[in-house]
Amino acid sequence: MRSVVAVTERVVETPSTVTLRFSYPATADPGQFVMLWLPGDDELPMSLSYSDGPSKGVTIKAIGGTTRRAQSIRSGDRVGIRGPYGNHLDTAPKRILVVAGGSGSAALAPAAERARAAGGSVTVALGATQAPELLFKERFRAMGARVEVATDDGSEGTKGFVTVVAERLLATEPFDAVWTCGPEVMMKKVIVAAEGRSVPVFCSMERHMKCALGMCDACALGPYHVCVDGPVFPAQRLANVHDFGSFHRDSSGRRVPL
């Protein structure tokens, strides 16, 4: 069930993110993820940040030991891939607002490309700590999306959180769907900003994962398992999930504050 593939390209996207490209023929829908195996090390759930026929890619943010080592993989190195897993984003809506923070663009960019190819309009509220960390800003522009930027330090665009940009856009323009991925506090604010505007919000969630098959319970999120019930959740499914925005689970299954 795993394929072993050679990495064909390594791209430094921002100071903290690296993309690995490879060929993996399985058909994937936008928003799905794969399990990336670093032989002898660990295996990580990674959103497909590129999915164009067999040409696939994952974009890795350095957050711990394994992700750091994954970033140091070079072209020609072999990795294991299984998947794709999980549900996906519906790219049919005509006017889409993407709200991405940190490395959240990785999960949403292929869906935005699909929506653009289908003739939809895409507006991106893109946030990062500082200008060089804005992930896929040029890629979004190249696909014909409008990009509105926020940075924590004000080095580009609005100074402050990207949710401020999202709130302004939602208050002043009509959208048919909102897709968001990033810190859960951010996604919660996006949901609040969309309340009463009759626009559905879809959150791409992340949890510690082991089996990715709905067996081990590592990615339990309220009554759901992110691996099979997600990673995409309509906001109303998260409304009564106490852990959303508050807790995740570590490798032992203990609930720990986000």
Place this chain on the structure above:
Amino acid sequence: MAELAVRCAGVNLRNPFLLASGVWGESGESLAGAWNAGAGGVITKSIGSVPRPGYPNPTIETYEHWGLLNAMGLPNPGIDEYPREIEIARKAGATVIGSVFAGDPEEFARLAVRMATTGVVALELNLSCPHAQGFGTEVGGTPADVEKVVRAVTRAVTIPVIAKITPNTGDPAGLALAAERGGAAAVSAINTLRAIAIDVRLRRPVLSHGLGGLSGPAIKPVGLACVWQIFEKVSIPVIGVGGISNAQDALEYVMAGARALEVGTQVTFDGVGVFGRLAQDLSHLLDELGFARVEDAVGVAHGAHSVPPD
């Protein structure tokens, strides 16, 4: 509709289908989900004295729909934190059985005492995990060890104690007999079969731990044989587990001697809705075969050998 309620190990179950330990069961919401989907009871993840992260990934390999290989490494939040998860499941009305693992009889007894205070209706002792150093099969691989652990626990708690035994020895029935001598109220059989997967391109085992345990339809005939042999040796109830994916599998286990059943891998393949389907289908199958109650079918295949037993 045939009656599915059973009494096993002193516990009343609304139907014989229990969520097997290790599947879902790390969170209370998941246990509640299995109960709400129709499970007759839910068995927790095996809980230890301290939080344990388990092995690095890969922890799993799948084989279409005939099997699943895992070496999770007994990840669990530890007995200090886990009672809150049981509480969530109990608030949903679930019949909860607490699974524990430990490295020696004394630790088993201490842990059992704490688990027994959480409101679980029974304990299941993990004497059979095939891939955790110092635990599971390593403390439950011989009849003497099984008897020691079970006796230590049954002396320490008043709720029923179920011993889950390993198929990875020459004599599972001997282990079951030892559990009975130690005071177990029931035995569950089987845990996973020790197994391994190799990646030929990388020339290495797939699982980070190397060895793991095989579950799913592939192991059903093996589990059935263990239940068959155990039923002929012991007088305590047997809980059948291993590759149950449909009502016929379930009834095969019952006719081999199982009074209750555990379902794990099929939850992975079909989702938790498998519990409602199994209960409904088993009831229909019992009707079709003329059984008024599932309990009437327990062990009926024994004594029907075409060749005299040796």
